[in-house]
Amino acid sequence: MQKPIKKLLIANRGEIAVRIIRAARELDIRTVVVCSEADIDSQAVRLADEHALIGPAQAAKSYLDKDKVLAVAKEVGADAIHPGYGFLSENASFAEACEQSGIVFVGPSASAIRTMGDKAAARTAAMAAGVPVVPGSDGEVGSLEGAIEAAGVIGYPVMIKAAAGGGGRGIRIAKDEAELCQQYPIAVAEATSAFGNGAVYLERFIASARHIEVQVLGDGTSVIHLFERDCSIQRRRQKIFEEAGSPVLDEATRKALCASAVKLAEAVAYRGAGTLEYLFDSESGEFFFIEMNTRIQVEHPITEMITGVDLLKAMLRIAAGESLPYSQQDITRRGHAIEVRINAEDPEKQFMPCPGLVGDIVWPQGPGVRIDSLLRAYYQIPAYYDSLLAKLIVWDESRPAALARLKRSLGELSIAGVKTTQPLFLALLETDAVKSGEYDTNWLERWMSGKREEQKPAESTAGSAI
Template sequence: MSIKKLLIANRGEIAVRIIRAARELGIPTVQVYSKADAESLAVRLADESVEIGPAQASKSYLKQEAILDAARSTGADAIHPGYGFLAENAEFAAAVESAGLIFVGPTAHSIRLMGDKVAARAEAAAAGVPTVPGSNGRLDGVDAAFALVEQTGFPVMIKAAAGGGGRGIRIARSADEFARLMPQAQAEAQAAFGDGGLYVEKLIEGARHIEVQVLGDGHDVIHCFERECSLQRRRQKVWEEAPSPSLTPAVREKLCASAVALAKAVHYRGAGTLEYLYDDRSGDFYFLEMNTRIQVEHPVTEMVTGIDLVREMIRIACGERLRIRQEDVRLSGHAIEVRINAEDPAKGFAPNPGTVTALGSPGGNGVRFDSMLYPGYTIPPFYDSLLGKLIVHDEDRPSAIRRLARALGELTIDGVLTTKPLHQALARDADVQAARFHTAWLEPWLDTNAARLSPVSAPPATGGQ
């Protein structure tokens, strides 16, 4: 089995990333796009492009039948969903395969199983992977919920069973808060995911967020080591690095082995990520969830292992067995990725779409800039504000931070405000340099340092480029 033409059911920097990987494999590409993305870099780079609807994602990138029609009309025999939108939608994966097409990702069964956070916890427990103390299943009414938190104690996290991206989560530190927040979490989960199911976990305060990258072919699974993703704002990652500076070799070995065990248990196919909380005071780690897709932060893993994860996803979707053995995966140096968003960090990260009047990409050894930008491009206001990712690699963490600071200094995106000043300030921070942080570290830091984060941007150009 081989892919003759690949359709990308996404947009932005990940669409560009997939097009480039496919081209290196000799596979022609089809880019679907909304009216707002007609001038996007992905449309310019793809071999073919098909408009699928208006700007609203609900009428374009989330319209399954429009995407399938685009595949049929262009003769595409495979679809890569990227991340976000339909990437973890089991019904879409099933519809792609029912249409006789190849879904570049896991099976619909794996997506459905691991997408339900309660079912995923049960699978983890069955595979011997530690989970955070909490409910073994969905909460069955208020009385059952209160009985559970009496056992776990406060504080607890109320979480959406079908959740993701930090939505549907509430932290309760008392019985009164718990009673007040449960209905809020349920309503948000229902609105965001069409599923109001909840579960409860003990809140592990001061923990780190560690994730393990895996590759599977439905039979065998390997890990590509871990990433540290603890620098978060509103549970959204801001800065990611590999390997984690907080793990000992012994913990790393146990953590990665647990990820492989769980991925094997569900016969995982493609690239996936298992997320954990890690308490570096005790050395304990706890499984949180599995992301059944490529991650935004996958480049740091590529930089430290030399493995092109997107190309491997495509090869696996073609029916190839894993070409890489576990003993061949080696860590080399240290990599850091920072997300460059069209936001003003000095004003509560207010979105700042507009026209890019000039673009200067950093270069040099160990520097990579994955983006959707070109001079003259107008950033549409309808989607996520991520413009690109600046990734650096060097021989060790201190060197990587210095290289990051140098590369950020070279990066220029004129015409819009971006989060570049945030990353420059973080790279200078003593706690960040010493890796003294956890998942709740960044937001208080932002409260203290917001005034230092005013972006500088050239005024919009008055003439054409």
């Protein structure tokens, strides 16, 4: 049933709030953005038609307070709420509360979020749909004894993973039973602290893994894919450099991978934009489903660049009750796109956050260059939130051309006043691994460790006998 969206509440901040505002405006939808006291002077507040102060800087008292967000939506007469990513975007009870209040939640149903947001439940759903999964415990292990028994069947090394986890948090690796006994209680404690849920499960650890994900779009009945993204360059399991498509997949594997993602999304009657994440074993050529993100992803622009599809506008149209605006035959990929995340961090000082007052900004320009950012000149970056300042996205006809365009664009980029990760990406582009596309999820950590070793001062020989 169609329900036109005339006014949209954006329950988020930063670059994704700006991105949603722009998509809504092109659909002639009025926007209201909620903001904390720390974000009252933000770019999103300046661009939205209206804003509503929702609380202090602490996210728990503002952006994460679902009762406040819902109350504001009712007060301003919003037809729908877009949660962006993070915060309330994968909160099933919030999606349910929206539905009960007659407000459209721009995303999947609460039941789909519950099923696919719990990693153990998502694994079970994947197996039921015939989608390959990493050999593992087939559900939560309720005790250390259960973990030892499961590991004996899976085979070491194993990963201990938080059932309610995400963003690379709550993961421990054990190479044998002794390490499992040591790491299991730590993993349970970390899961409890980070997610309020200490449940964990086990998976086989794949040493030479690539992290490849498939973008899907569904209307609750039909689902299509928009090809894959390779997000294997990670620091502490956090993505920093993403490509569309993957430089290691052949066409047969790509077709099978994307088909499996559609199959699983259809099995849970998925609605909206979502991403199914896989591990790809570079040695065997196998791929395994690991989890689903039931929301828009930070790296969605590279998919938009290779397909020409505006994912945010598609989400809004589907949320308004329209059928899927594309068939699979409509989706073709052209060229290669890369995204790097420009964070307010100092790579030379262990990536220490560097909030502060931004000075002059020079954005790169030219064909195939896109900037998604929360910044403007002389903006005070708050110290309370994620350090992401901007996403630099480039596209060109081939991967080598896209890498050259990225290097040129990074050379033009200038953000005065704060340290950023820009120098890291310029250095990465000079490595053989990035040039060739031959890297795995642990490559960046190894490379950085090697750089640190190179930078250690040589042992002094002063006073030694010759």
